[in-house]
Amino acid sequence: MRQPIRRAVVILASAAAISALAAAVIHLTGPQAAGLPAAGRIIPPAQRPRAPAIAGVTLTGQRLSIAGWRGHAVVLNFWGSWCVPCRKEAPVLRRVARDMRHLGVRFAGIDVREQPAAGLAFEQEYHIPYPSISDPGNLLAARFGAAAPVATPSTYILDARGRIAWAYFGATTYSQLELAVAGVAQP
Numbered sequence: 001m002r003q004p005i006r007r008a009v010v011i012l013a014s015a016a017a018i019s020a021l022a023a024a025v026i027h028l029t030g031p032q033a034a035g036l037p038a039a040g041r042i043i044p045p046a047q048r049p050r051a052p053a054i055a056g057v058t059l060t061g062q063r064l065s066i067a068g069w070r071g072h073a074v075v076l077n078f079w080g081s082w083c084v085p086c087r088k089e090a091p092v093l094r095r096v097a098r099d100m101r102h103l104g105v106r107f108a109g110i111d112v113r114e115q116p117a118a119g120l121a122f123e124q125e126y127h128i129p130y131p132s133i134s135d136p137g138n139l140l141a142a143r144f145g146a147a148a149p150v151a152t153p154s155t156y157i158l159d160a161r162g163r164i165a166w167a168y169f170g171a172t173t174y175s176q177l178e179l180a181v182a183g184v185a186q187p
Contacts, residue, residue: 036147040168040176042183048163051076051156052143056133059111059120064131067162069106073185074158075177078110078141078149079132081122085171086153090126093155096177097130103185106130112138112152157184 037047054076055065066074077093079086097107109132111119116134123132133140141149144156150169157166157180165184168176 036164036167040166042166042180043164045159045163045165048159048165049147051158051162051164052140052145054108054110054133054140054143056110056135056140058131059116059123059134060131062131064108064133066108066158070162071160073103073105073160073165073181075105075107075181076110076156076158077107078112078152078154079122080112080114080152081118082114083152086122087126089153089171090122090128092172092174092177094126094128095174096181099178100181100185103182105181105185108133110135110140112136112141157181159184 036049037043051066053065053067055063055067058064066076075093075097077089079089081087093107093109097105107130109123109128109130111122111132112135115136119132119134122128135141141154147164147167153171154169155167155172155177156164159165166180168180
């Protein structure tokens with residue numbers, strides 16, 4: 001009887017130690033995605049991975065291919081109307097899109113895990129001024145491979161060459177996003 005109890009204690013202690021270590025790493029490094037040098041910081045040009053091809057049908061039924069926006073910095077935001085942090089972040093994205101328009105930055109949303117009608121109602125409620133691709137199967141996120149979104153919302157900034165220059169997982173703030181957009185969009 002003592003041996004099974006001792007084994008259970010060792011297993012529980014090991015699990016607690018591993019959990020504590022994981023929490024410490026996350027606390028010290030921030031939310032980083034495998035495959036990206038850093039989340040929440042502009043990636044140096046030499047380290048920027050190429051973004052996958054992003055294309056699909058928007059919530060309004062139009063075809064959109066992000067490749068057609070080469071030559072411009074592009075902000076991609078993965079969101080869903082069911083996502084509470086997305087509701088908090090929507091006015092931030094709308095404002096940054098408006099304020100950064102003079103830099104030629106393009107914005108696109110990717111509405112995940114819901115039908116287009118719910119996403120369109122969200123865009124109308126929050127007065128989103130840019131198109132969103134409908135992705136009910138969350139398939140576009142998978143194209144990012146190791147750099148895929150680890151939370152909803154997630155935001156990426158692609159540089160003019162179509163490389164991932166910045167990523168943030170969770171709701172971003174105006175100052176974070178505005179500084180990142182300006183840093184990527186300006187040569």
